[in-house]
Amino acid sequence: MKVAVVGATGLVGGVMLKVLEERDFPMDELLPVASERSAGRTIWFKRKEIGVIGMEAAVALRPDIALFSAGGSTSLEWAPRFAEAGSTVIDNSSAWRMHPDKKLVVPEINGHLLTAEDRIIANPNCSTIQLVMALAPLHKAYGVQRVVVSTYQSVTGTGMKAVQQMENEREGVAGEMAYPFLIDRNVIPRCDVFLDNDYTKEEMKLVHETKKILDPNIRVTATAVRVPVTGGHSEAVNVEFARDFDISDVKRLLRDSPGLKLLDNPLKDEYPMPMLANGRDEVFVGRVRYDETQPRTLNMWVVADNLRKGAATNAVQIAELLIAKGLLRSAQVL
Numbered sequence: 654m655k656v657a658v659v660g661a662t663g664l665v666g667g668v669m670l671k672v673l674e675e676r677d678f679p680m681d682e683l684l685p686v687a688s689e690r691s692a693g694r695t696i697w698f699k700r701k702e703i704g705v706i707g708m709e710a711a712v713a714l715r716p717d718i719a720l721f722s723a724g725g726s727t728s729l730e731w732a733p734r735f736a737e738a739g740s741t742v743i744d745n746s747s748a749w750r751m752h753p754d755k756k757l758v759v760p761e762i763n764g765h766l767l768t769a770e771d772r773i774i775a776n777p778n779c780s781t782i783q784l785v786m787a788l789a790p791l792h793k794a795y796g797v798q799r800v801v802v803s804t805y806q807s808v809t810g811t812g813m814k815a816v817q818q819m820e821n822e823r824e825g826v827a828g829e830m831a832y833p834f835l836i837d838r839n840v841i842p843r844c845d846v847f848l849d850n851d852y853t854k855e856e857m858k859l860v861h862e863t864k865k866i867l868d869p870n871i872r873v874t875a876t877a878v879r880v881p882v883t884g885g886h887s888e889a890v891n892v893e894f895a896r897d898f899d900i901s902d903v904k905r906l907l908r909d910s911p912g913l914k915l916l917d918n919p920l921k922d923e924y925p926m927p928m929l930a931n932g933r934d935e936v937f938v939g940r941v942r943y944d945e946t947q948p949r950t951l952n953m954w955v956v957a958d959n960l961r962k963g964a965a966t967n968a969v970q971i972a973e974l975l976i977a978k979g980l981l982r983s984a985q986v987l
């Protein structure tokens with residue numbers, strides 16, 4: 654088993670390496686891959702120092718699995734080339750998510766859709782993953798009709814340059830800007846680029862990806878906001894259901910769902926926060942309460958480490974599921 658991590662020098666790539674190591678992912682060889690700019694760099698994996706290689710070299714080595722997190726344009730160009738060489742690509746960019754022939758997978762929700770024919774599998778957007786994780790058990794029980802979500806997104810979601818910008822601002826050092834404005838002591842109501850309808854691409858990812866994963870009939874509207882935080886994304890979520898519910902049943906469903914952790918004890922000041930979710934794989938849910946303004950509706954607060962379940966962990970879980978179901982073909986026999 655040869656595993657390539659494409660984007661190994663980036664934030665998500667770094668967490669992918671960590672998650673692969675922590676979970677003792679079965680492999681004989683790890684290929685850390687990045688752009689030609691990173692030639693000569695090394696990374697550490699299982700106490701071994703390994704040289705970073707470029708894309709051409711990586712394709713020639715025909716990895717069985719290629720975990721991609723190197724941006725959309727890199728994925729568009731290179732994922733098909735890896736797939737042609739026999740790799741199964743699990744792609745963390747937005748490049749393939751809405752492609753009608755590509756699966757958009759959160760293992761706990763729709764991992765059963767995977768087949769041996771899937772050679773490029775899309776990992777959903779970080780904000781979508783934690784949202785659908787919390788919605789899925791409730792959709793099954795009560796039928797989600799409409800979702801209004803506002804996000805409070807960590808700078809780690811933008812990549813290393815953004816984390817550096819915030820650190821520079823805190824230390825009073827001039828440097829490159831990842832955002833059009835200062836991010837420390839500020840809140841920027843723009844994640845990713847603006848589209849023709851005046852929503853951002855991040856907001857529309859939440860809309861389209863939630864429909865693709867859960868149900869095309871669910872209506873979703875979103876406001877995505879960048880906040881000067883590391884550790885995780887938070888979401889205030891208002892959900893309207895088709896059927897009536899009891900709030901204690903909702904909490905029980907959330908508590909019993911794999912991958913979710915209910916943290917909801919207002920009197921003891923227990924609720925999810927990025928500082929608690931940081932470095933964890935679970936999606937945390939709290940502040941679950943009736944929306945008192947209309948029937949069959951609730952409010953909840955959802956937090957997850959966007960680099961882990963929102964990106965690296967979900968991708969590695971997809972790879973583990975492929976192996977467990979015997980769906981992974983060796984690239985060497987093609």
Ligand code: A2P
Nearest residue numbers: 660661662663664687688690691723727812813
């Ligand atoms: P590199 O370090 O060589 O630029 P982040 O989002 O944290 O900034 O990380 C982006 C990751 O994607 C890095 O590992 C980066 O490698 C990689 N990357 C960016 N562009 C390319 C490309 N054209 N080919 C391969 N890897 C790329």
